[in-house]
Amino acid sequence: MALFQPSRGSVTGAATFQPSRGTTDSTEASQAGRGTASGYEAVRASRDFWTIKRRFGSFVAPACTLFIVWYFLFVIIAVFAPGFMRISVFGDLNVGLCFGLLQFASTFAIAAGYRRWARRRLDPLADRLRHRLEGGRGQ
Amino acid sequence: MTGPTATATQAATVVGTPALNFSIFAFFVVVTLVIALSVARNNNSATDYYAGGRTFTGFQNGVATGGDYLGAATFLGTPGIIAIYGYDGILYSVGFIVGWLLVLLLVSEPFRNTGRYTMADVLDLRLKAPSVRAAAALSTLVISLFYLLAQMAGAGVLVSLLLGVHSSAGVDAVIAVVGMLMVFYVLVGGMKGTTWVQIIKASILAVITAVTTIWLLSRTGFSLPALLHHAVAASPHGTAVLSPGLEYGKNTVSKLDFISLALALVLGTAGLPHVLMRLYTVPNAREARRGITWTIWLVGVFYLCTFVLGFGAMWLVGDKKILSATGGSNSAVPLLADKLGGTLLFGIVAAVAFATILAFVAGVTITASASFAHDVYAGLLRHGQADPADEVRVARISALVVGMAGVIGGIAAKGVNVAFLVSLAFAIAAAANLPSILYSLFWPRFTARGALWSIYGGLISSVVLIIFSPVFSGQRKPLGGTSSSLITDPHINFAFFPLNNPGIVAIPLAFFLGWLGTVTDRQPADAARFARMQVRALTGVGAERGGRSL
Numbered sequence: 001m002a003l004f005q006p007s008r009g010s011v012t013g014a015a016t017f018q019p020s021r022g023t024t025d026s027t028e029a030s031q032a033g034r035g036t037a038s039g040y041e042a043v044r045a046s047r048d049f050w051t052i053k054r055r056f057g058s059f060v061a062p063a064c065t066l067f068i069v070w071y072f073l074f075v076i077i078a079v080f081a082p083g084f085m086r087i088s089v090f091g092d093l094n095v096g097l098c099f100g101l102l103q104f105a106s107t108f109a110i111a112a113g114y115r116r117w118a119r120r121r122l123d124p125l126a127d128r129l130r131h132r133l134e135g136g137r138g139q
Numbered sequence: 140m141t142g143p144t145a146t147a148t149q150a151a152t153v154v155g156t157p158a159l160n161f162s163i164f165a166f167f168v169v170v171t172l173v174i175a176l177s178v179a180r181n182n183n184s185a186t187d188y189y190a191g192g193r194t195f196t197g198f199q200n201g202v203a204t205g206g207d208y209l210g211a212a213t214f215l216g217t218p219g220i221i222a223i224y225g226y227d228g229i230l231y232s233v234g235f236i237v238g239w240l241l242v243l244l245l246v247s248e249p250f251r252n253t254g255r256y257t258m259a260d261v262l263d264l265r266l267k268a269p270s271v272r273a274a275a276a277l278s279t280l281v282i283s284l285f286y287l288l289a290q291m292a293g294a295g296v297l298v299s300l301l302l303g304v305h306s307s308a309g310v311d312a313v314i315a316v317v318g319m320l321m322v323f324y325v326l327v328g329g330m331k332g333t334t335w336v337q338i339i340k341a342s343i344l345a346v347i348t349a350v351t352t353i354w355l356l357s358r359t360g361f362s363l364p365a366l367l368h369h370a371v372a373a374s375p376h377g378t379a380v381l382s383p384g385l386e387y388g389k390n391t392v393s394k395l396d397f398i399s400l401a402l403a404l405v406l407g408t409a410g411l412p413h414v415l416m417r418l419y420t421v422p423n424a425r426e427a428r429r430g431i432t433w434t435i436w437l438v439g440v441f442y443l444c445t446f447v448l449g450f451g452a453m454w455l456v457g458d459k460k461i462l463s464a465t466g467g468s469n470s471a472v473p474l475l476a477d478k479l480g481g482t483l484l485f486g487i488v489a490a491v492a493f494a495t496i497l498a499f500v501a502g503v504t505i506t507a508s509a510s511f512a513h514d515v516y517a518g519l520l521r522h523g524q525a526d527p528a529d530e531v532r533v534a535r536i537s538a539l540v541v542g543m544a545g546v547i548g549g550i551a552a553k554g555v556n557v558a559f560l561v562s563l564a565f566a567i568a569a570a571a572n573l574p575s576i577l578y579s580l581f582w583p584r585f586t587a588r589g590a591l592w593s594i595y596g597g598l599i600s601s602v603v604l605i606i607f608s609p610v611f612s613g614q615r616k617p618l619g620g621t622s623s624s625l626i627t628d629p630h631i632n633f634a635f636f637p638l639n640n641p642g643i644v645a646i647p648l649a650f651f652l653g654w655l656g657t658v659t660d661r662q663p664a665d666a667a668r669f670a671r672m673q674v675r676a677l678t679g680v681g682a683e684r685g686g687r688s689l
Contacts, residue, residue: 040667040670040671040674041667043674043678043680044670044673044674049677052677053677056677060244060245064240064244067237068405071237071401071405072401074233075230075397076398078230078384079394079397080394085226085383086378086381086382091364091368092364092371092378092381093363093364093367094381096226096383097226097367097381100226103236104439104442107237107239107240107435108436108439110244111240111431111432111435111436112432114243114244114428114432115429115432118428119425122677123425126679129674129678129680130679130680133674133678133680
């Protein structure tokens with residue numbers, strides 16, 4: 001994590017907003033909202049935030065599409081084309097059993113891949129933005 | 140160790156020794172009680188009570204979430220379905236594991252970053268509407284009660300199977316005592332105590348499942364194909380058990396029903412209130428993410444073991460024996476344990492199954508009570524100005540009430556087949572909760588009106604469709620060997636909705652209503668609120684952190 005080197009300009013929008021005075025309330029607008037609304041807007045307009053948003057979307061959107069399509073492919077084939085699932089791969093092991101096990105494998109792979117990817121690509125940027133918004137305060 | 144056991148599987152008899160079963164179970168209760176009491180100190184602030192002080196690590200919470208998720212329906216139900224129907228049981232459990240990806244990728248981190256204790260917190264940050272908070276609280280309570288009822292009624296069957304208590308009053312008394320015990324955990328231990336109960340339960344469950352699986356595989360020289368071969372030879376359906384269709388492939392309606400169930404399973408997990416509330420027990424979103432990946436490993440490996448156990452039960456116990464036992468297909472794993480390891484293993488498996496139900500009750504009880512105290516009492520009745528100590532007091536009182544409702548409901552529903560309630564809880568969670576969660580987090584235009592339409596639309600449509608479905612009345616063909624409809628009298632039939640699971644209608648409807656309610660809303664969405672939501676969700680700014688610094 002600490003080894004991550006920022007690859008793009010990181011001095012965007014930093015001066016244009018008021019840092020909030022470290023609010024810890026996460027639901028009430030009265031404290032966090034009005035005082036720092038312009039701060040949130042400014043962060044949202046900053047290039048770092050744009051990057052984090054784009055990166056998040058570029059992983060999560062395809063990953064979600066992939067696993068949902070893959071899962072429903074399994075369900076639809078199992079329900080409407082059970083004959084395909086009966087084709088033997090090796091002895092009693094047929095396509096259906098392999099397909100089922102692959103669903104587990106793909107779930108593990110996406111989860112592990114996301115965790116690793118997020119730690120390297122999202123967390124450093126998120127930390128930087130958070131520190132900026134909280135005015136260097138925080139843990 | 141593997142002394143001779145009663146091979147009796149008839150309804151009126153008991154496998155194993157009730158005294159042994161009971162002492163193993165009592166040991167679990169004592170250990171968890173000691174832990175719940177020892178973590179109970181400093182448990183009076185709202186953050187302590189609702190979120191365990193946000194001090195759990197990702198790994199601990201991941202295991203606890205697994206514990207919260209793996210109810211008796213999973214431990215006993217899934218291998219049971221596999222033992223009877225073979226492949227269709229696998230089909231069923233794939234949805235349970237894949238659904239976690241939605242939690243991990245879309246919900247866990249933004250949710251942890253934008254809420255405090257309940258699901259309604261997240262919607263409120265985005266929409267700032269008391270009516271939305273009320274709607275979210277209502278759906279949380281409905282889902283929790285469905286779940287609680289299913290678990291408590293299941294406990295009744297288990298009590299007579301394990302403890303040799305057969306008189307109706309005896310079973311009622313046991314349900315009442317253990318139900319109150321769990322409520323006591325929640326009252327004293329709060330979220331910290333409940334989390335530790337879940338961690339212990341999940342660990343024991345994982346170890347026992349792994350041991351039983353390895354034990355079983357050692358019978359076939361650790362060869363999976365050999366196990367499948369034996370299972371096929373033992374089943375009256377032959378090789379049909381290795382491919383889909385035995386249960387769900389009968390006709391077009393049952394096929395559609397399965398697709399409906401699949402939709403509910405994959406989308407429901409991300410809307411389950413007790414899963415969502417767990418995300419708040421860790422110090423930050425990163426730990427929440429770490430936790431959910433651990434949960435995926437735990438739950439995934441657990442399900443893979445249940446496949447082996449299911450086919451093992453098909454081979455060693457046989458479906459006739461399973462179906463004629465107390466609890467029907469749910470008895471497959473206990474009977475398999477008896478075949479493998481005799482009374483001792485049976486006792487351990489049975490006690491673990493029972494402990495599973497109890498820990499589950501604790502998890503759901505704290506979720507329901509937190510939602511009532513935090514959303515209804517503090518948020519709505521006190522307009523967010525409640526004294527935190529009062530709020531926690533109300534939470535404890537509502538935990539007592541919810542627990543009582545669970546006990547009374549469990550006693551009333553005892554003997555009725557309510558296992559389907561769990562998959563229905565998933566359908567309601569997917570329809571009532573998920574659309575507004577996703578829209579709030581990711582759709583700039585989303586408004587309070589859209590949220591109300593989607594929550595109430597999803598909640599009402601799914602509950603109404605359940606009432607007019609075969610699970611409520613008019614079904615004759617038994618599922619899993621036990622009685623089918625809730626109303627068993629075949630002459631009463633108002634099931635005009637043919638599917639058991641409402642997901643395929645209710646979930647798209649709720650997403651559509653959320654969209655429609657928003658685009659027809661004259662009030663524009665609050666852009667500043669969405670900006671704040673998005674910045675918070677992705678960066679974690681302003682999120683309440685835990686006591687542990689990272």
